[in-house]
Amino acid sequence: MMYEFTLVLDREPTGAELEALAAAGLDPVGAEGPRPALAHLAIDADSLPAAIITAVREIEWLGIAITGVASADLVSLKDIAARTRRSYESVRKLAVGQRGPGGFPAPLSTGQWALYSWAEVSAWLARHYPATAAAVTSYDREIAAADHLIRARHILPAPADRADLAQLLTA
Amino acid sequence: MAGHGLHKEIRKAIAEAEQAGLRAVTFTGHTWGQVECPCGQHIKIYSTGRNPEFGAKLIYGFIRRHREHGSTP
Numbered sequence: 001m002m003y004e005f006t007l008v009l010d011r012e013p014t015g016a017e018l019e020a021l022a023a024a025g026l027d028p029v030g031a032e033g034p035r036p037a038l039a040h041l042a043i044d045a046d047s048l049p050a051a052i053i054t055a056v057r058e059i060e061w062l063g064i065a066i067t068g069v070a071s072a073d074l075v076s077l078k079d080i081a082a083r084t085r086r087s088y089e090s091v092r093k094l095a096v097g098q099r100g101p102g103g104f105p106a107p108l109s110t111g112q113w114a115l116y117s118w119a120e121v122s123a124w125l126a127r128h129y130p131a132t133a134a135a136v137t138s139y140d141r142e143i144a145a146a147d148h149l150i151r152a153r154h155i156l157p158a159p160a161d162r163a164d165l166a167q168l169l170t171a
Numbered sequence: 172m173a174g175h176g177l178h179k180e181i182r183k184a185i186a187e188a189e190q191a192g193l194r195a196v197t198f199t200g201h202t203w204g205q206v207e208c209p210c211g212q213h214i215k216i217y218s219t220g221r222n223p224e225f226g227a228k229l230i231y232g233f234i235r236r237h238r239e240h241g242s243t244p
Binding site: 002004018022027028029030031032033034035040042 | 211212213214215216217222225226229233
């Protein structure tokens with residue numbers, strides 16, 4: 001199956017590096033930069049993790065670090081309002097529990113700008129407001145989770161540290 | 172810009188990018204060209220004939236994220 005996804009890189013590949021990727025059979029469809037530097041890929045593989053691992057290995061072999069998987073999962077209340085066609089005020093009241101059943105997913109960020117996981121919010125909406133919940137596919141959820149894992153991998157460069165933390169996934 | 176030899180979906184996406192005030196530049200060789208935003212960000216699309224629809228989708232995504240930066244054509 002063909003898996004389409006976008007990796008976040010620590011820098012843009014040079015023309016020679018892109019040629020090297022193409023020679024290795026990894027032909028990015030597109031690349032974006034300078035900041036963020038993104039590689040847009042379509043890879044034929046047995047699974048999404050297998051496709052991402054192939055891309056990570058080939059790109060990091062060039063000395064370019066992969067820092068994440070681009071995902072549209074991180075959303076503001078304004079984004080949620082737009083995606084669900086509700087007013088901002090209605091979504092804000094749901095989020096703070098002034099309206100609706102309560103239990104709205106907590107923001108992932110703290111501070112002035114609250115950002116939420118669309119995978120979490122849409123699952124909550126599907127439970128309580130099925131008519132207005134926009135569909136989030138399992139592919140979107142996998143991409144969002146893969147982003148967290150790739151970020152964790154980037155934060156922990158030592159393989160032993162990565163292996164230790166990987167236990168959390170199946171705890 | 173010239174669109175000779177490009178898949179029709181890519182040509183349509185380029186036309187929309189230009190209408191949004193973004194600049195399209197063609198190259199020779201492996202990269203067909205890039206779409207540039209006045210904010211400094213660009214997207215390069217490679218001349219792979221295998222998946223032109225994905226290439227067009229990437230350009231539309233770039234337009235959506237940079238439309239507000241585009242200068243009036």
